[in-house]
Amino acid sequence: MKKRIWNSFEIYEADALAEHLETMAERGWMLDSIKRTLVFKRIEPQKIKFSVDIMENASVFDSFHNKKTMEYREFCTDTGWEHLSTNGIFHIFYSKDVNVIPIHTDQEVQFNVISKNMLGKTIPSYLYPLLMTIFFLFINANQSITSLTMNLTLISPVAFLFADIISIIMLLSALVWYLRGKSAIKNKTLMPKHSIKHIRIRSFIIMLMAFMILFATAFFLLIEIVKEPIIARIILPLILMNIVTFIVVVKVLTILQEKYNFTRNINRSIYVVTGIVLTVVTMVAVMYSVFSGIGHNSSVDNINTSMINPKITSEDFGYVNNKDIDWDYTKSIIASIETYLEIPTSRDTIFSLDYEFFQCKFQFGVDKFIKEKAEQLQQMNYILKKEIAYDKEEVDSIFLYSTQYANSNNRYIFVKDKEVLFLEVTNILDKEQLATVIANFFGNNEI
Amino acid sequence: MYYILLALLKPVCGVEISQKAMEISENRIQIGPGTLYALLGKFEKEQIIREVETVGRKRYYQITEKGYKILLDEYRRLQHLVREGKPFLDQGV
Numbered sequence: 180m181k182k183r184i185w186n187s188f189e190i191y192e193a194d195a196l197a198e199h200l201e202t203m204a205e206r207g208w209m210l211d212s213i214k215r216t217l218v219f220k221r222i223e224p225q226k227i228k229f230s231v232d233i234m235e236n237a238s239v240f241d242s243f244h245n246k247k248t249m250e251y252r253e254f255c256t257d258t259g260w261e262h263l264s265t266n267g268i269f270h271i272f273y274s275k276d277v278n279v280i281p282i283h284t285d286q287e288v289q290f291n292v293i294s295k296n297m298l299g300k301t302i303p304s305y306l307y308p309l310l311m312t313i314f315f316l317f318i319n320a321n322q323s324i325t326s327l328t329m330n331l332t333l334i335s336p337v338a339f340l341f342a343d344i345i346s347i348i349m350l351l352s353a354l355v356w357y358l359r360g361k362s363a364i365k366n367k368t369l370m371p372k373h374s375i376k377h378i379r380i381r382s383f384i385i386m387l388m389a390f391m392i393l394f395a396t397a398f399f400l401l402i403e404i405v406k407e408p409i410i411a412r413i414i415l416p417l418i419l420m421n422i423v424t425f426i427v428v429v430k431v432l433t434i435l436q437e438k439y440n441f442t443r444n445i446n447r448s449i450y451v452v453t454g455i456v457l458t459v460v461t462m463v464a465v466m467y468s469v470f471s472g473i474g475h476n477s478s479v480d481n482i483n484t485s486m487i488n489p490k491i492t493s494e495d496f497g498y499v500n501n502k503d504i505d506w507d508y509t510k511s512i513i514a515s516i517e518t519y520l521e522i523p524t525s526r527d528t529i530f531s532l533d534y535e536f537f538q539c540k541f542q543f544g545v546d547k548f549i550k551e552k553a554e555q556l557q558q559m560n561y562i563l564k565k566e567i568a569y570d571k572e573e574v575d576s577i578f579l580y581s582t583q584y585a586n587s588n589n590r591y592i593f594v595k596d597k598e599v600l601f602l603e604v605t606n607i608l609d610k611e612q613l614a615t616v617i618a619n620f621f622g623n624n625e626i
Numbered sequence: 627m628y629y630i631l632l633a634l635l636k637p638v639c640g641v642e643i644s645q646k647a648m649e650i651s652e653n654r655i656q657i658g659p660g661t662l663y664a665l666l667g668k669f670e671k672e673q674i675i676r677e678v679e680t681v682g683r684k685r686y687y688q689i690t691e692k693g694y695k696i697l698l699d700e701y702r703r704l705q706h707l708v709r710e711g712k713p714f715l716d717q718g719v
Contacts, residue, residue, distance in 0.1 A: 232660055235667065250683050255659045257641035280644075282660035292664055 182208060182219040187382035189349070190268060190301050191293050191356045193231040195373035200229040200271070202375075212264045213271055214433065225275075230260065230282040232270040235292050236299070245440060255282055268296075286370050290360045297353060305349045308342035315339055324547040327514040327539060330399035334392070341388040348381065417461050428453045489519040490536065491619045496604075496612050498530040514539040532604040536620060538597060545597050552601055556590070577621060579613070595621050628704075629655050630665060631697040634689040637678045640666075643687070669693065 188196040200210050204227040208219040234251055252262045252270070259279040260272040272282060283289040315335070319326075326332045356373075363370045404415065432449055435441060487506045493499075505520040520533040537548045569580040569592070580592040589607050593600040593616070600620050608616070633646035643666075644657040657665075666687060669675045674693035679686040689697065 230660075235664065246683075250685070251663055253683050254640050254663050258644065258659045260659070280656050280658055282658045284656055284658035285661040285665075288661045288664045 180221045181211065183216045184219075185382065185386075186213060186215055186217050186266070187378060187385075188269075189352070190233060190296055191353060191360075192373045192378060193233060193269065193293070194370075195375055195378055196269065197229040197231040198372070199375055200231070200273075201227060204229070210263060210271060210273075213266050213269055215266070226277055228274045228277050228279055230272045230274075232272060232282055233268060233293055233296055234270065235295065245442075258282075287364045290364060290370065294357065294360075297357070302350070302353065305346045305353070308339070308346045312339045312343050323551060324539075324544055325509075325514075325516050325537065327544055328509040328511050328516045328537075329403070330511040331396070331403055333511055333513065334396050334399060337395070338392045341392055345385050345388060348384070352381070413464060417464055421457050421461060424453065424457055490517065491532070491534070491616060492519075493521060493530050493532055495615055495619065496530060496532075496606075496608075500529075500531065501525040501527075502531065513541065514544055530605055532602065534600060534602040536598070536600045540597060542597060545594075545599050549592070549594065549599055552592075577617060591616070593617065593620065627665070628697070628700050630657065630662070630669075631674070631689055631693055631700075634675055634687055634693070637686045637688040639681075639684040639686045 188199075203210070203219060204222070205224055207222055207224040209222040209227070210229075211218045211220040232255075234248065248265070248270075255272055256262060259276055260274050260282060263271040263273050265271065359371050362368075400415070428450070432446060435446070435449075487504065488508070489504075489506050492504075493502070500521065501524045503522040503524055505522070506518070508517045509515065515538050517536040518534070521531040523531050535552070537545065539545050539548070569582045572579045572581075576595055578592075578594040580594075582590050589604050591600075591602040591604070591608065591613075593602070598621065600616070602616060629647040629651055630643060632650055633643045638646060640662070641659070644659070644662050647655050647657055666675065670677065670687070673690055674696060675687045676690050677685050678688045
């Protein structure tokens with residue numbers, strides 16, 4: 180009979196792990212192996228002394244039978260300790276003689292070994308999510324506000340935020356240990372012990388946050404699969420492929436580490452190469468699917484007309500045209516955008532229109548959308564070296580801005596509370612037509 | 627450090643060093659294998675000790691000239707402490 184629990188002990192919590200293993204042995208559970216989980220097997224309850232050791236310059240990429248590790252193990256077994264298991268960082272020793280000389284009798288030496296490992300490996304791993312957040316903010320600095328209309332896009336900042344909170348908790352925890360350790364050595368007092376209870380609470384908070392993000396991602400992914408086939412056909416299999424490949428590589432590498440004596444660099448290279456290959460394959464697959472239009476819902480050439488539901492078309496203005504249409508509607512929990520474009524297929528077409536209708540629960544979203552569109556249109560107009568000037572009207576709570584630009588296209592911008600409509604038509608709209616627009620998008624207000 | 631260097635006046639390997647240190651100190655000083663392993667690595671790096679022989683995975687170390695000088699300086703320092711304190715301690719309270 181075996182029991183498995185997640186290994187949530189950090190490198191500087193080796194003493195707490197040793198204490199936990201001793202408590203488990205007294206309850207009849209003996210550690211069988213340590214990797215990402217602690218695996219216990221049933222034994223007669225007994226007192227066993229455990230020591231959780233960290234070698235200088237430890238690494239998860241070290242082979243379990245490398246020369247230095249074997250030498251150190253023999254050093255310890257010669258003094259009455261038995262080596263039980265290792266995950267490359269923690270080396271678990273035990274002795275049934277509770278009076279055995281501890282493996283470490285000088286806390287300053289042990290503190291220095293752990294500190295060096297922490298600075299070299301553990302701290303950078305805590306900083307990684309924070310750096311990724313900065314990178315994420317940098318590459319998304321100029322992203323359009325319309326990205327708010329996709330639920331999956333909303334998950335990313337939340338996931339980064341949670342990861343950053345976790346990183347900060349871990350960094351503070353490490354810093355507290357380091358400062359208390361330094362103080363104990365300076366004052367020649369005993370190093371303060373870690374509390375198993377605190378470690379469990381911290382681990383629970385982290386697991387909870389990770390679960391919330393995974394659950395939200397899975398939930399919104401399922402919603403998006405229905406709306407966007409690209410998710411089901413391309414992205415979902417890619418995600419599954421990455422997860423399965425990662426699990427298989429870790430499993431294979433663990434077996435290789437136990438069986439063969441590859442150097443640290445070879446083991447590390449296997450991980451790095453696998454990571455690069457997976458990243459490249461994923462990027463190529465996503466780019467191919469985007470540029471080739473595989474699974475895209477609203478292709479101009481291949482439309483299921485029953486799904487198209489624009490709020491206004493040229494027919495509403497009394498014009499029946501030969502045209503192709505491009506219609507798209509995306510909605511998230513906080514925003515939505517509907518885009519519609521009529522492409523005349525005949526030279527006799529005298530009226531066509533296109534629009535973007537954006538709704539957002541937050542005013543800042545609407546304001547940013549208006550600003551983005553205005554800048555975009557101004558840049559397009561820059562070629563003709565003309566400033567766009569808008570006429571302004573207001574009725575009830577709808578602001579109407581209108582102008583002519585470029586090829587005498589007529590632009591109308593309707594703004595009401597947290598909704599904005601950018602409408603472009605080839606003809607100037609009369610009062611009745613403007614009222615039709617307002618009625619179709621905003622209800623029954625008249626202009 | 628003092629007892630480890632004393633133990634290394636003649637070539638010895640790993641566990642024998644801590645046993646010798648215990649003998650010299652009359653069981654007062656206990657050096658754990660982890661502490662000893664880390665210190666041997668540090669001393670070898672600082673050229674206070676050197677590896678003289680390897681038998682299987684057992685490495686035999688001995689003190690170097692630099693290490694002997696450090697040991698001697700420490701021994702003289704301890705002698706000074708005893709000599710300077712003796713007259714006062716002999717007077718009693």
